[in-house]
Amino acid sequence: MDPSLSTTRQTTENARSFIPFFRISTTDRLGYLLLAPAFLLFFGVLLLPSLFNIYTSFQEWVLFGDAPRFVGWDNYLEVFSDPRYLATIWRTLQFVVVTVGLQFLIGFVVALLLDRYLNELRSVQIIFLLPMMISEVAAALGWRLLLVGQYSFLNWLVGLFGFSPQVWLGPQLAFLSIIFVEVWQHTPFVILLIFAALQGVSKELVEAGKLDGAGTWATVRHIVFPLIQPAVLVVLMFRTMFALRAFGAIWTLTHGGPANRTTVLGIDIYQQAFVIFDLGVAGVLSVLLTVFSGIISILYIRFLSREALS
């Protein structure tokens, strides 16, 4: 605080000690003051809207229609009995498991190879940063350009190998295509974080393992992997959380179509709210997404606090 304040403080100490806020030490008080704007934003813009979702999920409410009417658990029952929504949830789980699995496998191998062979070449990082930094809309449009149409680049490419042109965003392949685009855009996150973790693994330890006769696989499995396990867990949890909320790329590629074949939770929330205007169901789906995401966040935070203690 300002030096002149310290004399003022002594004179008003008695009066102030009645108000709890002033009984805290000055440093603590300054700390809370500096944190206040952030927490005001969280409360007003993130927390209240999340609670609003819970309210919406118990209402029968049509956008631009009548006033909301309380219907209890009806919306939840509808979501958990209608095959359309069950399909969305099942599809989201498939999407998350497959994309995160592929991202992790590819990312881990690429990071190992980078660490081993291109360790000193930092500019390689830029190549892998680019896909994850550009907009999901740009990524999706880039792949649209390569995929859509009989004479698209990819159809030309598969033609070189003797295959006939495919409808990549058609009913058969659309789901695989959106998985591919998601993997394309976000594997770099895994590569960069695992690579950063590998840089911290002591080379002596790996050398020692090799001297003891461990092969490449054994070295990775028993020496490197345990050492970077914290980073692996963090990467998996982050990618899972972000795959759960996938929206931008899928919306730009397919709008959730054809015939809902690429409708994941994020897409369905938007469709229920602003295409079908069923706010109650949109509320239920939003609550579900927040809960799924929340479970992983809690695991993540518990993991972090355990790390901080050890």
Place this chain on the structure above:
Amino acid sequence: MYRSGPARSIWRQVSKGFKLGPLRTRRIALGKTLALLALSLIALISLFPILWLILTGVKPTWALTSKTPVFFFVPTLEHYQSILSPSRRPVTAYFLNSVLISIASTAVSIVVSVFGAYALARLRPKGYRQLSYVILSMRLLPPIALIVPFYFIANWLGIFDTRLALIIAYTALNVPLATWLLQGFLVDLPRELEEAAMVDGCTHMGAFFRVILPLAGPGLAAASVFAFVLAWNDLAIALSLAPFEATTMPVMASRVRSDQGIRWGDLGAITTLIMAPAILFTFLASRWLVKGLASGAVKG
């Protein structure tokens, strides 16, 4: 690399009689060649869609309508002229929206975050650890699950479809990550500098402005880039909170249906404009970004 067992003895049999230097060196060279090939292929796949979009934006019409991919052509700026010409108001208007909204939300969120981060990293008021976990959990809220409440709150406040609505939303969404990142950077700064300043008569805030802030440059840069890019790239929030007048470039681009006879040249140019800041920042700040990613995600 140095494997044992049958594979090695087979290889020894095979390589017997070749006078190509020591066995081990050759095997490592082979492994390295294969690894570099695989890495090059993955790098090519990572870059190709981005490069192809940029090329599409400068391709002449004959190259766009060709039935086979055209790799060599004389670049043209006609698509840029077409999307930026005064007769096409929307693209420039959306571009301006994107610029203003991203800059404003980045500036506000960085100011809010740097104070919060300083409090968490240095002042450490009672319960600061719990507070930092609250901040982290805010970051983990999925924004797509907030679009319905956002829509109603914006309508209720009378700011639906205004830049202000998006600025507020992006600011709040950016503060958690920025605070978390900056806290990581500030904790790493040597405490002695600040203590020296305070011994010399600076207050906490004086030390913060004179000593900490000038040193936090890289952290501020990384946090600003992440904040700017989130606002600049977003589709979900802009699509539901400001779909018409105040909307941004990604929303506009996502609405162009390329298969309905829209020329890919224009869309390539528009998408290049969308990617430009992200690409620029990546080249300028790649080192800090990687560090920021690692500390933002891993550090507790």
